Amino acid sequence: MPRKTIYRLSIYLRCLVRLRENGIGTVSSEALAKAAGVKSTQLRKDLALFGNFGTRGLGYDVAELSAKISGELGTSRLQPVILVGVGHRGFEKEGFEIVGAFDLEPNRRRDKKVALPILGIEQLPKFIAEHGVRMAILSVPAAVAQEMANKLIAYGVMGILNFAPIVLEVPEEVMVNSVNLAIELENLSYFIQS
Amino acid sequence: MPRKTIYRLSIYLRCLVRLRENGIGTVSSEALAKAAGVKSTQLRKDLALFGNFGTRGLGYDVAELSAKISGELGTSRLQPVILVGVGHRGFEKEGFEIVGAFDLEPNRRRDKKVALPILGIEQLPKFIAEHGVRMAILSVPAAVAQEMANKLIAYGVMGILNFAPIVLEVPEEVMVNSVNLAIELENLSYFIQS
DNA sequence: AATTGTGAATTGATTCACAGCT
């Protein structure tokens, strides 16, 4: 199943959840595609890759389709994830300066107390083993990212959501998704300057 | 110029910066492509879209190519960006639980003092106008994201890096890049379960 | 009448293969 389809299934699922919250029981591919920001044929092609769940002339049952997509994605149970590297930023180096921060409730206590305790790296192997952790969010400086990824993998992590601005080298069976905020900003700035 | 190419140009640029820091003056498409995680033909095709900067038999001048890409991306000067919506999370709702947080220096003071003051939303229009802000990072709960995006656009923001898990409706001239961390995690979890 | 599911057509992106420089 293509990666892009998997992404879109996640989006469809979130739209379906919202529909259900609004008490809607049936939806056409046209309407769901609109909500997800894609064309209806694409939605139907995506779904066709793992089954036929619609009723011609009527559409899809929201609850049933949610269940099918959820089953396909394997998102039934809560997954444990760890966060490695807390709170480093550094946009200035990359050409962007965060000049202001805004919030609906600017004076609300930022809930540092309910947040998790931050543990030292030496506690990683025990923690990963005990909690059955298979995925990590890696948000350390570029210079140590590869080394830290190697450790995570050695300790059993199979999936890494990488925020460090480098290309990680990993064994084939390990999956990396990279998110580079500086590049996202750079991309935006390119398309708005014209 | 295709969006995907722009993304890759950003990546090439970062690789070139690292090469320069290491005192390397010339690089072949083969070597640069390796560092960027793409094929060398793709790199050459990407560059061909806006010029011929290489020397056959030799490769590319690192400084010159950096300058060309930087010029093309328009990343010469520091861009002001604002952050709207501070510190909301909520992965549990989406099927993932952050069970642990790790850092190289777990007891370091998280620098809340050097961070920006957080302003109220009512100060947005004045701030945007005064600082010439054209881009915003939007990280508010889904329920208020569309409304807040509308405000930002009305005040002059042209590019939004959206972290809210919804599809924003915006006028054609406004650019939105969405990053959905829950979907990235879901995607990872799909590909590691097999 | 409405809407799905899908083969065919189209569009887009990537890779190959090699001519052309240095």
Added chain:
DNA sequence: AGCTGTGAATCAATTCACAATT
């Protein structure tokens, strides 16, 4: 000899068009 630049070929993704179904 080595490496770029690029037309041609391939591969992948999207969209069209419509027959099939309720």
